[in-house]
Amino acid sequence: MKVLLIEDHEAMQATLRRSLERGGGVQVLCCGDGARALERWRASCPDVVLLDLGLPGRDGLQVLADARAEGLRTPVLILTARGTVGDRVLGLNTGADDYLPKPFDLDELEARLRALARRGGAPADGPGSFMGLQVDGDSGAVYHRGEALELPPREAALLRALLARPGQAVAKERLLALVFADEPEVLPDAIEVVAYRLRKKLARTGARIVTLRGLGYLLKADDGSTATSPAAG
Template identity: 40%
Template sequence: MKILLVEDDALLLNGLQKALVQQQYCCDVANSISEARRYTLNDYDLLILDLGLPDGDGLSLLKTWRQQGCVLPVLILTARDSLDDRVKGLDSGADDYLVKPFALAELQARVRALMRRRFEKTENALQFGSLKLDMNHHQVWQNGNELTLTRMEYAILRRLMLHAGKTVQRERLQQDLYDWTDEIGSNTLEVYIHHLRRKLGSNYIKTIRGEGYRLESQAE
């Protein structure tokens, strides 16, 4: 899953990016409104937005994106802690509001909650047949036995389980890998799909020619 983090405090930006990557999220960053506008929002699952940016107000940027049809869940980070500020932020299109300073554990919990809402899940655990994936502790089990997956294998499986039974576009899966390698080769995704099939069983992941991949329930 991929997050866009917009924050102008370099120290906080770097720390949050590292923390999110450790939680198995891809995370692109921007430190201004002009830089944030360079990104294609459809590539992301969540937006974390600071309000006090050097070239404008984050709320104005959020309003513009909402008017343009952006439906991403948005978590606001800000030092503005009055009731009026929180109400204004939520009314401007934010889904959640976190006041600085905050505990990293709370940020991570709010991110998980927004991700669950986005994918219409009620728990941090995903279940598909004999497969179970814990999005909180980044663990995967098959028939009760824990599997050892690499970060990329985990990222691919998590995306497929979030859309179990539906085709996930190849480009969407590739987006989930970008933070963990300098270059994505033409067959990088296929290599990790092959590794997953060896660990899960060859019938779990079906190739949809010309489109992407699908997790199949008939594998059970």
């Protein structure tokens, strides 16, 4: 589950990010500027938006109103110190899906976010799934938010291996054995070519393959940096 946290208080950002990501299966992206929030929302394609109202640059309610007018249907949970009934009604009428006043319980916040993700059709990440990518246990096909990815067999095998342990390094030797099981004499550098091709096909999914020199590869949330070339390993 990918959460976009739109909150300008840096300490609150850090606390919420750490708390939501502690159990795994949740990736938190942050934005602290109301003027850039809508751009970040469009670019990140989150499963849920956690929105503070008191933002610099543009008020949170205006960000929400603009997003809904633009057709962005991502579930939104408003998180704010404005706790009156009138504020809650205004937020919900503007297009929010839920409302949690500060101070709040972190476990309740996480439960509400997961409920909104399920309501919005985003599966909570579990074994074999990450950032909307999911492996069909019967066919071995890989889907992104319900749409099958058209991958050659070797790229699909590499992605399945990385999805089994998202966020953790998988040794190059192990990947080589899994991806080239029918070619025991293949050169080790062959896995780099497969990883390079797969990186390009994952560019719009929110997931990225990272090379860890001397360790292997891992799958992580895309932070917007440039993927390495096959020559870089």
